[in-house]
Amino acid sequence: xxxxxxxxxxxxxxxxxxxxxxxxxxxxxxxxxxxxxxxxxxxxxxxxxxxxxxxxxxxxxxxxxxxxxxxxxxxxxxxxxxxxxxxxxxxxxxxxxxxxxxxxxxxxxxxxxxxxxxxxxxxxxxxxxxxxxxxxxxxxxxxx
Numbered sequence: 001x002x003x004x005x006x007x008x009x010x011x012x013x014x015x016x017x018x019x020x021x022x023x024x025x026x027x028x029x030x031x032x033x034x035x036x037x038x039x040x041x042x043x044x045x046x047x048x049x050x051x052x053x054x055x056x057x058x059x060x061x062x063x064x065x066x067x068x069x070x071x072x073x074x075x076x077x078x079x080x081x082x083x084x085x086x087x088x089x090x091x092x093x094x095x096x097x098x099x100x101x102x103x104x105x106x107x108x109x110x111x112x113x114x115x116x117x118x119x120x121x122x123x124x125x126x127x128x129x130x131x132x133x134x135x136x137x138x139x140x141x142x143x144x
Contacts, residue, residue, distance in 0.1 A: 008055050009076040012045040016069010021045055024071050027064055032057050046076065092141045095126075097133045109134040117141065 012024060025037045028047060032054040039045050049055045064071040096112050106127055112134075113120045119139040126135040 006076050006078075008049050008052060010047045010049070010055055010058050010073050011076055011080060012047060013072050013074070014044065014069055015072075016066075018068055019043070019071070020066060020068065023066060024064060028058055031061065040081070042081070047073075089140055089142050092138045093135060094138055095133050095135045099132055099134060101129065104129045104131070104134070109136065112136075113138070 021037065021039055024045065025035070028037075029035055032049065034050055035054070036048040037045055038048075047058065049058070058073055059075060061073065063073075094113075094116060096109065099108065104127065106122065106124070109122055109127055113122065113136045116136075117138045121137045121139065123135040123137070126133065
């Protein structure tokens with residue numbers, strides 16, 4: 001779903017002190033022609049080209065070097081942008097909402113937590129007859 005236009009995308013990774021994405025854009029543009037460049041929150045850029053020839057040309061280039069660091073290019077893949085492997089297993093904060101008045105107790109929160117997993121820590125301060133929610137930390141949740 002939605003992957004067809006991504007086939008013309010090249011990702012650019014940076015290693016160094018502070019990336020100068022305008023410099024990279026200008027260098028790539030001078031060799032490959034028109035492109036659209038977007039910077040991701042994760043600190044890499046994706047470059048969109050009008051045709052496959054320009055894409056192949058940038059992929060054939062050696063890494064770009066500047067005073068501050070190195071820029072390398074690679075093809076986009078459907079696994080780009082996902083969580084890194086070390087984050088696939090982590091603690092997760094869960095809040096149960098809409099707990100009826102007569103069920104606002106530790107025993108009920110524990111029973112709800114057991115439906116989600118076997119290892120958890122209950123936030124005791126979140127259990128209160130005046131609150132319709134309670135929070136727990138589920139331990140070592142696997143995201144796959």
